[in-house]
């Protein structure tokens with residue numbers, strides 16, 4: 001069997017020395033894979049690494065990709081020939097305009113090195129691992145191969161969600177922005193049921209379905225925009241939303257428009273969105289530390305139970321006030 005050949009691309013997103021600062025793109029709702037940086041720690045650092053760069057990298061369908069240097073460097077591998085397609089050439093040109101793009105022939109065996117980079121994580125009672133590591137008997141096993149989706153378990157926001165749901169009473173759970181499905185699968189392992197994962201990106205839902213099969217678990221997985229009022233969200237006791245501030249604010253609007261409390265369901269015929277009663281428990285993530293007050297203010301009917309942050313990324317756990 002002939003071994004495939006690959007080229008390694010390294011995109012350095014930092015500004016070239018002395019050059020005028022580039023205008024920063026507005027952070028978008030689709031920030032998958034992007035990292036935030038504190039200006040105080042490094043005045044040269046971008047507040048956000050370009051989400052459009054991450055999108056272009058993923059559109060190339062790389063054999064592997066990773067963020068380095070807190071997201072200022074994107075490294076990805078393309079199988080030989082992939083770069084020749086017209087769409088790939090356009091994406092590479094766009095990436096080249098965002099920073100310095102270095103291209104290097106990859107040594108045989110890089111796949112093994114890349115796999116070594118993706119290591120298992122112990123998060124409370126959970127063991128989140130790539131498929132090439134063995135399970136552990138003493139922890140709840142969650143196998144995740146993120147592929148082109150977000151959610152290997154390595155990102156701080158994912159880890160905070162996984163930690164905080166372990167203190168929530170089990171019940172039905174809705175995972176908004178499910179990415180690779182890591183939260184949905186962990187929730188099922190922890191005893192939440194039924195579990196529904198929703199993602200606006202069909203590629204993510206495809207990856208989540210593959211991971212569900214790998215784990216022998218069966219969450220309901222749906223493609224949809226959680227902020228679109230015409231997309232009907234299932235009701236759930238617990239909602240985990242690792243999707244950044246702006247979509248979270250839109251969710252708050254959505255739930256504030258719905259009738260409150262169980263009694264509202266009795267008037268289902270009068271309230272078109274009665275099925276969307278606000279969840280009892282919320283885990284809100286993908287937030288930056290400085291966005292805490294804005295996020296909390298959007299949910300006046302809730303009390304804060306816990307929060308976790310790593311200095312940059314913040315996750316809030318809220319309960320509906322009784």
Ligand SMILES: C[S@@+](CC[C@H](N)C(=O)[O-])C[C@H]1O[C@@H](n2cnc3c(N)ncnc32)[C@H](O)[C@@H]1O
Pocket residue numbers: 029030031032033149150151152153155157158161176177178179180181182183198199200201204224225226227242243247286
């Ligand atoms: C940061 S990832 C979270 C993935 C996974 N839940 C985790 O915790 O690792 C955010 C995901 O939200 C999805 N997303 C962003 N906006 C969304 C929306 N309005 N509705 C549904 N999914 C959305 C993105 O496609 C992406 O897969």
